[in-house]
Amino acid sequence: MIMERKRTDCPALPPGWKKEEVIRKSGLSAGKSDVYYYSPSGKKFRSKPQLSRYLGNTVDLGSFDFRTGKMMPSKMQKNKQRLRIENLSLSKGKPDLNTALPIRQTASIFKQPVTKVVNHPNNKVKTDLQRASEQPRQLFWEKRLKGLRSSDVSEEVLKTMDLPKGLQSIGPDSSDATLLSAIASALHMSSAPITGQTSSAAEKNPAIWLNTSQPLCKAFTVTDEDIREQELKVRQARLSLEEALMADTLARAAESSRDPEGRAP
DNA sequence: GTTCTCGGCCG
């Protein structure tokens, strides 16, 4: 006989999360119970720290009671929250691949808040304010953009752009798709000029010499011809937009003259 | 191999 264990919804967590309570039925601890949570994707969580690591900043678990599954406002505890530098040691234990990787649980390429501890009462090291204003980032974080493609509303993958020959990638993954993503991200994330990696040392050993505020591509020069080509493209795009808008206007005018009340279908 | 279960450490 199959004992259906009930996984109940957990309102304190994002939609789709389930909670389960299992009673121990033998041994010295018989009668005690263990509580588990299941993510929408089905991954099992058996402790609050594990859950916390996975949810990151998306949910504040500060007052979340793991056993009951409810927020307990009374438990207004001190800032136990800390950025964990985990798996730094070459410890014998196998890394928890599912929860410990420093990867965001989102596909967004745009800026998002990150909790960063920049000071500590006992820390005598001076803080570098210039650096502190930056968000921490992985060295070759662009690699995670691999495989991301733009698509339209019907989920069709759009034709990708061709990059000028002058653009060349640097680093562990030098595919064109990643380069395109890296440059697009750079344009989104900063208003500073995008120059690429200007140090020639970066080409030989990017792990050491990478300028992290620039995308993973070699320095490039924009020629007058590049600019003229781009101007032409923009002009053509504007022309076809104008054409489309005009056609639309004419179509609407024709429509309303035939049907002045303009009912919706 | 993965999942389940209980022991036991540690705060």
Added chain:
DNA sequence: CGGCCGAGAAC
């Protein structure tokens, strides 16, 4: 005492 996680048992 209870949360958390290791590790043996079970599958």
